[in-house]
Amino acid sequence: MLRVILILASAGTMAMMIQKIRKAKLQIEDAIFWVLVSLMFVVFSIFPPVADFLAHMLGIYATVNFLFLFIIFLLLMRVFSMTLRISQLETKLKELVQKMALYELEQEDEKGKAEGTKKLPQEAVKGAANEE
Numbered sequence: 001m002l003r004v005i006l007i008l009a010s011a012g013t014m015a016m017m018i019q020k021i022r023k024a025k026l027q028i029e030d031a032i033f034w035v036l037v038s039l040m041f042v043v044f045s046i047f048p049p050v051a052d053f054l055a056h057m058l059g060i061y062a063t064v065n066f067l068f069l070f071i072i073f074l075l076l077m078r079v080f081s082m083t084l085r086i087s088q089l090e091t092k093l094k095e096l097v098q099k100m101a102l103y104e105l106e107q108e109d110e111k112g113k114a115e116g117t118k119k120l121p122q123e124a125v126k127g128a129a130n131e132e
Contacts, residue, residue: 006045010038
């Protein structure tokens with residue numbers, strides 16, 4: 001009975017991922033991870049000796065402990081990869097904000113030249129900081 005539940009849950013996860021990809025709510029790179037995880041669970045549920053073999057190869061006596069350890073490891077790797085991605089996005093965002101501030105400063109400088117007045121750089125930076 002447990003095998004059937006695990007197979008159904010894994011198949012449901014795969015179906016949900018495929019549906020999210022079709023609706024463009026999930027990137028393919030992210031969905032591949034979840035589809036592979038659900039495929040591994042299908043393999044472990046259909047062929048329990050595979051999990052037993054892997055557990056004994058790693059020196060883990062209980063297969064259940066191996067499965068929990070395996071899941072925790074996969075999720076930690078996923079969190080780490082997402083942390084890297086978030087860090088990269090934050091760096092890109094910071095660079096874009098800085099470029100935008102410089103662009104606005106140049107625009108105000110050109111506007112000031114056209115009007116015959118010029119803002120001091122510190123005043124322009126304070127104005128940009130207040131706008132955020």
